[in-house]
Amino acid sequence: MTVRGSNLQSAQQVTFVGSSSSRDNVVVKLSARAAQPTAITVTVPSRAKSGAVRVSGTIAAAVSSPQPVKIVAGLPAADDASGSTKLIAGGKREAHFGYHVNSSAAVGSRVEAVSGTTGKVVRSWPLVKSGEGSVNWDGFVGKEPATSGTYVLRLNDSASASAETTTGSDTQFELAEGFFPVRGAHTLAASEMQRFGGSRNHQGTDHFAKCGTPLAAFTSGVVQFNAFQGAAGNYVVVQRANGESYAYMHMRERSPVKVGAKVFAGQRLGRVSDSGHASGCHLHIELWTAPGWYKGGHAYDSLPLMKRLDKLN
Ligand SMILES: [Zn+2]
Incomplete structure (x- = not known):
């Protein structure tokens, strides 16, 4: 302002x-x-x-000011993933591959996404019949993010005789399966109290950070809940296309994201805090199997995924 x-x-x-x-x-x-x-x-x-x-x-x-200023809670301007050099599955930025078809493309001509680790084609897209064509890949294979690693976007053998890659294409890049949700210094769940299950049947894992540290969605999905509850504090639940849902709790304020709206991996959800029943500022994160959070799914341990994401970005 x-x-x-x-x-x-x-x-x-x-x-x-x-x-x-x-x-x-x-x-x-x-x-x-x-x-x-x-x-x-x-x-x-x-x-x-x-x-x-x-x-x-x-x-x-x-x-x-001669007139009162009206302050409205807008969508978060922050895109916490924008500084990441890696492409994030479900992120705001997608891999772009452009090509030009010079002569009528042979049957089976496709653009393919190939894993640099396994050499396997994880996704492919048919070419346009003629002229300019492009592919934008969000890093998902079906309803799941592709495994983290190096990927190549290229024309397959059938296509290479009749088409060529245009400049500005992402031909090789690092893809991350998601984004570590706490965007600042943190400690991963360390004690038994902070881990999943245990004597208090803890449904999530707790990751401590300085109060006010930005918090971002680790994957894309649709906002299922955005509310305050005595124990959870300010919390948000995001459902992924595969039916699983993920809860982020103890945020400082109500999140600006709207129920039913899409969020991308790396989108700001709020800030780490200790609202609700919490001792110390931390993210309590729960992963639930389909059909989701208190909708018939069950909670499972989020620590293996959090550890993987923490190493990636
Ligand atoms: Zn917890």
Whole structure:
């Protein structure tokens, strides 16, 4: 958000006043460079409420916005996967392969995705009859992400005589089966209390991180639940195409994702915290078999997957 005015260069903080009570004030302190003479740009904190915005520390007295500012919870602008060099199955970015068919393509002409580890073709797509064609691969094979590793997108033997790859194609790349959900320093479930099952029949695994660490979806799917519950705190359940569902608990605030909306692997869900019944900020994550979370599936140990993802990204 940008506040415009004059003589703002000495401003020291912006306060989101919210309602008339001072209890919901959220203060953003400004760095020396953040305030320009005629404009101050600040990131709206997630806890800010609609209301007046006050700039203080200016040469003049504190100034308030003449109109209250309406703050709406939008979809998360953050794409936590954007810094990843790997392609993530179900991520926002897909592998792109473009080609041009020069003469009528022979029967059986296809683009194929080949595993660099096994040499096996994991998926293939028929060519267009003529001209420009392209394939965008989300890294899934059927309803499951492909195994992590190197992949090659290429024209198969039948196609290579009549078509050619166009520039800008992803011919070889590293694919990750998912994205580690805690996007900052963390400790993987270490004690018996933090692991699956055990004496308290723990349905998930607990991964500790500093309070407020961003939390992202580890795989793509559709939001099934977004709610608060006394034990789970702020939680979200995402269902994958294979019918399994995955619960993320104890988030700091209600997630901005909407029930029924699609999320991609690496999309911000919220922040790690200790809402609900939790001692210390951590992600409690549950994996449930189809048909899903409290819909007839059962919980299974999420630690093997979390360990794999933690090594990948
Ligand atoms: Zn737990």
